[in-house]
Amino acid sequence: xxxxxxxxxxxxxxxxxxxxxxxxxxxxxxxxxxxxxxxxxxxxxxxxxxxxxxxxxxxxxxxxxxxxxxxxxxxxxxxxxxxxxxxxxxxxxxxxxxxxxxxxxxxxxxxxxxxxxxxxxxxxxxxxxxxxxxxxxxxxxxxxxxxxxxxxxxxxxxxxxxxxxxxxxxxxxxxxxxxxxxxxxxxxxxxxxxxxxxxxxxxxxxxxxxxxxxxxxxxxxxxxxxxxxxxxxxxxxxxxxxxxxxxxxxxxxxxxxxxxxxxxxxxxxxxxxxxxxxxxxxxxxxxxxxxxxxxxxxxxxxxxxxxxxxxxxxxxxxxxxxxx
Amino acid sequence: xxxxxxxxxxxxxxxxxxxxxxxxxxxxxxxxxxxxxxxxxxxxxxxxxxxxxxxxxxxxxxxxxxxxxxxxxxxxxxxxxxxxxxxxxxxxxxxxxxxxxxxxxxxxxxxxxxxxxxxxxxxxxxxxxxxxxxxxxxxxxxxxxxxxxxxxxxxxxxxxxxxxxxxxxxxxxxxxxxxxxxxxxxxxxxxxxxxxxxxxxxxxxxxxxxxxxxxxxxxxxxxxxxxxxxxxxxxxxxxxxxxxxxxxxxxxxxxxxxxxxxxxxxxxxxxxxxxxxxxxxxxxxxxxxxxxxxxxxxxxxxxxxxxxxxxxxxxxxxxxxxxx
Numbered sequence: 001x002x003x004x005x006x007x008x009x010x011x012x013x014x015x016x017x018x019x020x021x022x023x024x025x026x027x028x029x030x031x032x033x034x035x036x037x038x039x040x041x042x043x044x045x046x047x048x049x050x051x052x053x054x055x056x057x058x059x060x061x062x063x064x065x066x067x068x069x070x071x072x073x074x075x076x077x078x079x080x081x082x083x084x085x086x087x088x089x090x091x092x093x094x095x096x097x098x099x100x101x102x103x104x105x106x107x108x109x110x111x112x113x114x115x116x117x118x119x120x121x122x123x124x125x126x127x128x129x130x131x132x133x134x135x136x137x138x139x140x141x142x143x144x145x146x147x148x149x150x151x152x153x154x155x156x157x158x159x160x161x162x163x164x165x166x167x168x169x170x171x172x173x174x175x176x177x178x179x180x181x182x183x184x185x186x187x188x189x190x191x192x193x194x195x196x197x198x199x200x201x202x203x204x205x206x207x208x209x210x211x212x213x214x215x216x217x218x219x220x221x222x223x224x225x226x227x228x229x230x231x232x233x234x235x236x237x238x239x240x241x242x243x244x245x246x247x248x249x250x251x252x253x254x255x256x257x258x259x260x261x262x263x264x265x266x267x268x269x270x271x272x273x274x275x276x277x278x279x280x281x282x283x284x285x286x287x288x289x290x291x292x293x294x295x296x297x298x299x300x301x302x303x304x305x306x307x308x309x310x311x312x313x314x315x316x317x318x319x320x321x322x323x324x
Numbered sequence: 325x326x327x328x329x330x331x332x333x334x335x336x337x338x339x340x341x342x343x344x345x346x347x348x349x350x351x352x353x354x355x356x357x358x359x360x361x362x363x364x365x366x367x368x369x370x371x372x373x374x375x376x377x378x379x380x381x382x383x384x385x386x387x388x389x390x391x392x393x394x395x396x397x398x399x400x401x402x403x404x405x406x407x408x409x410x411x412x413x414x415x416x417x418x419x420x421x422x423x424x425x426x427x428x429x430x431x432x433x434x435x436x437x438x439x440x441x442x443x444x445x446x447x448x449x450x451x452x453x454x455x456x457x458x459x460x461x462x463x464x465x466x467x468x469x470x471x472x473x474x475x476x477x478x479x480x481x482x483x484x485x486x487x488x489x490x491x492x493x494x495x496x497x498x499x500x501x502x503x504x505x506x507x508x509x510x511x512x513x514x515x516x517x518x519x520x521x522x523x524x525x526x527x528x529x530x531x532x533x534x535x536x537x538x539x540x541x542x543x544x545x546x547x548x549x550x551x552x553x554x555x556x557x558x559x560x561x562x563x564x565x566x567x568x569x570x571x572x573x574x575x576x577x578x579x580x581x582x583x584x585x586x587x588x589x590x591x592x593x594x595x596x597x598x599x600x601x602x603x604x605x606x607x608x609x610x611x612x613x614x615x616x617x618x619x620x621x622x623x624x625x626x627x628x629x630x631x632x633x634x635x636x637x638x639x640x641x642x643x644x645x646x647x648x
Contacts, residue, residue, distance in 0.1 A: 027549070028469050029401035029533060030366035032461070035359045042354035043442075045456065047412040049449030077353035088371040088412065088454040118367075121454075125373030130412040130445075130454035132369065137356070145352050209353060225351070 008094050009122060012103040019084055019116035031119035033084060033134075040139040043132060044074035050127035054189075055170060060098045062189035063129070064105025070212065071131045072113055072193035073263040077210035079143040079202040080135030082113045082195060087120035088130035113195060143201060143208035143267065148226035152206055152268035152294040155277070157194050158287060159240040160215055161252050162187040164259020176246065183242045191263035197286055201267055204276050208267035214258045216311060219266050219300050229297030232257070234304045238289040257302065257311050268294050332418050333446060336427040343408055343440035355443035357408060357458075364463040367456060368398035374451035378513075379494060384422045386513035387453070388429025394536065395455045396437055396517035397587040401534035403467040403526040404459030406437045406519060411444035412454035437519060467525060467532035467591065472550035476530055476592035476618040479601070481518050482611060483564040484539055485576050486511040488583020500570065507566045515587035521610050525591055528600050532591035538582045540635060543590050543624050553621030556581070558628045562613040581626065581635055592618050 014026055024032040035041045048067050050056040068085065075082050087106070091098070110117060115133065166188035168174050169181065176184070194210070201208060207226060209218045215232070223230050237256045244252060267288075269277050280286040295301075302309040338350055348356040359365045372391050374380040392409065399406050411430070415422070434441060439457065490512035492498050493505065500508070518534070525532060531550060533542045539556070547554050561580045568576060591612075593601050604610040619625075626633040 024466075024468070029398040030368040030404065030459070032364045032366055032402070032463065032466055034364055034463065037361045040356045040358055041365075042356055043410065043458075044354040045410045045412050045444050045454075047414055047445045047447045047452075047454065049414055049447050049452075052447060052449050074353040078356070080354065086367065086369045086456060088369050088456075090371055090373055090452055090454075120369050121371045123371045123373050123376060125376050125452060126450035128371075128373075128414055128449060128452045128454075130369075130371065130452075132410060132412075132456050134367075135354070139356065139358065142348075142356055144348070221351075 008099065012099045013087070013117060013120075015107060017111050017114055017116050019118050022084060022116065022118045026117065026119055031084070031086065033118065036136050039136045040142060042075055042078045042080035042135045042137050042142065044071060045130065045132040046071045046074065048129045056127060058189070060101030061105035064102040065109055066189045066191070067129045067131055068106050068109040068115070069191050069193050070263060071133045072109070072115065072195060073191065073210040073212065075133050075135040076194040076198035077143060077208050077265055078135070078137055079141055079198040079208070080137035081199060082115035082133060082135045084116050084118045084134045085110070086132045087117060089120065089122045090125040090128040091122070092124070092127060113193065137202070141202035143198060143205055145207055145209055145222050146225035148207035148222050148228050148268040148294045149270065150228055150294055150296050152270050153274065153290050154219065154230055154232065154266065154268050154292040154294060155288040155290055156211065156215065156238065156266045157197050157264045158262075159238040159243070160211065160262050160264060161243050161256035161259055162240050163191070163261025163263070164255035165243055165246055167259070167261060174246065180242055180246060188261060191261070193263060194265045197265055200280055200286055201265070204273050205267035205269050208265055211262045211264045211266050212260055214260045215266060216257050216300050222266070222268065223298065223300060226294075229295045230292055230300045231295055232292040232300060232302050234302050234309045236289060236291045254311065332423065336423045337411070337441060337444075339431060341435050341438055341440050343442050346408060346440065346442045350441065350443055355408070355410065357442065360460050363460045364466060366399055366402045366404035366459045366461050366466065368395060369454065369456040370395045370398065372453045380451060382513070384425030385429035388426040389433055390513045390515070391453045391455055392430050392433040392439070393515050393517050394587060395457045396433070396439065396519060397515065397534040397536065399457050399459040400518040400522035401467060401532050401589055402459070402461055403465055403522040403532070404461035405523060406439035406457060406459045408440050408442045408458045409434070410456045411441060413444065413446045414449040414452040415446070416448070416451060437517065462526070465526035467522060467529055469531055469533055469546050470549035472531035472546050472552050472592040472618045473594065474552055474618055474620050476594050477598065477614050478543065478554055478556065478590065478592050478616040478618060479612045479614055480535065480539065480562065480590045481521050481588045482586075483562040483567070484535065484586050484588060485567050485580035485583055486564055487515070487585025487587070488579035489567055489570055491583070491585060498570065504566055504570060512585060515585070517587060518589045521589055524604055524610055525589070528597050529591035529593055532589055535584075535586045535588045535590050537584045539590060540581050540624050546590070546592065547622065547624060550618075553619045554616055554624045555619055556616035556624060556626050558626050558633045560613060560615045578635065
């Protein structure tokens with residue numbers, strides 16, 4: 001087994017898809033890249049900590065999958081196309097079984113999204129995975145948080161709440177059968193970064209964010225930065241069939257509103273562009289549901305049949321509460 | 325005190341030097357940057373783990389200084405000019421005193437090297453600081469590890485061994501007076517990334533690396549990637565006066581050869597360009613010492629008065645041995 005840092009890097013991490021515009025392989029002081037001209041480079045860094053963002057003893061292949069997927073989700077939320085990523089990996093010891101699984105999961109996702117590992121650092125310490133993803137987007141098309149305007153319709157891709165349900169299952173707060181277990185574990189460890197959707201929404205959506213901290217928290221960020229408010233009609237929240245089977249409607253709605261880890265896109269569309277969005281929905285190129293509207297004011301208000309809907313807890317903040 | 329992640333980011337990290345070519349402030353899903361055209365972007369990520377790379381209870385301002393300085397050293401080793409950095413900060417809890425000190429140290433260095441914080445992530449967990457620095461370099465000028473050629477003279481900037489001596493002092497293996505203590509702590513926590521020197525060496529040096537893991541290990545990387553060997557004359561190793569006072573010559577030399585944490589540049593210069601280097605040395609624009617030569621073969625050989633010089637231990641590898 002490779003015990004030195006350099007053998008370890010070579011053995012487990014010098015592979016994966018070829019890097020576009022990166023003339024230098026892994027292993028020099030820096031990675032060198034030639035970003036496409038006349039475009040902007042979008043960069044996002046996300047850290048995953050053992051027993052905060054995933055259970056320490058989870059299958060390392062799933063940890064690798066999740067680590068890159070949640071990072072790519074931030075590129076998706078800007079409408080950017082992935083190009084490269086870097087990996088800052090801190091591990092308690094260099095165990096070949098763990099590294100093999102982790103790198104397998106990581107490169108599965110790297111291949112799927114054509115995103116090449118171009119550099120990073122490995123160190124010894126409590127398990128911590130810091131990834132930075134880099135993508136390209138035409139500057140004027142980038143989906144920003146701060147562009148929402150009064151009258152925009154608020155949409156969300158896919159369904160919400162599965163991520164929070166998965167966390168409850170991991171914490172053994174719910175007992176489920178094997179097929180439901182597999183479904184929710186896949187939703188937690190293998191969320192689908194909406195890269196294709198983000199690119200389609202460039203030029204249509206005005207503001208966008210990925211739902212990582214919970215819909216209310218994330219839509220709240222759009223509202224705060226855009227200087228607007230939002231109304232969400234809870235009966236319109238898209239809930240998956242497995243989640244409808246797992247939990248009472250009140251619980252599902254609360255998870256959909258406040259649970260994190262869904263990695264769907266929440267975006268706002270001006271009314272003048274609704275026909276372009278509807279064409280994409282009709283063509284099956286995008287799956288999204290209208291859930292509310294941008295309004296004057298501040299913060300996110302939830303309505304159910306036109307009445308105020310009380311929400312059980314605010315969105316996930318790393319230092320605000322404990323999570324699996 | 326700000327307890328939520330977002331208030332924390334705003335309070336402690338939304339400041340520092342203005343970002344060149346970064347149209348979007350901190351706080352969106354991604355940072356957006358417009359890299360200078362016709363140049364390459366150099367990117368490097370380094371992770372610092374508490375009690376591996378610095379003592380957990382060290383002064384947070386010094387931790388912040390060191391974290392950014394050691395990262396900038398990788399840009400220096402490519403001859404790149406710093407532009408932006410991102411910060412993945414994992415902390416056990418959001419303590420305002422710690423964050424205030426840490427961010428103060430970080431921004432001191434950011435201002436000194438005109439490198440703007442453009443994004444990142446804060447999470448809860450065992451203290452871990454992952455920084456990615458981004459700089460710009462003309463692709464054909466970048467100082468790579470793999471370009472050394474037989475006959476090149478090997479140089480090193482500044483002096484070597486102070487970093488390892490500082491670690492020994494932190495580990496209380498040496499007792500020193502206050503002025504020596506202050507000197508070595510400054511060398512450990514406030515190493516000077518050789519950014520100016522790296523830029524001057526573009527077009528003169530053939531290969532370069534920063535001495536973070538120890539001269540023998542780092543020059544060994546140059547040799548391995550370049551397919552050459554190197555001879556180092558130990559009597560030519562530049563040792564600082566405080567280190568000469570602190571330790572016996574044999575100890576100082578071993579630290580200079582094998583200790584890490586010096587963050588000097590080790591570089592090789594073809595004989596045809598020695599006059600250009602000597603002009604820089606003569607003008608006082610650069611301080612560097614010739615310590616050996618690139619030769620046919622493999623690995624680094626140490627000589628003292630022409631005889632083989634035995635080295636006590638190999639360079640620092642994260643998983644190979646324990647370090648403060």
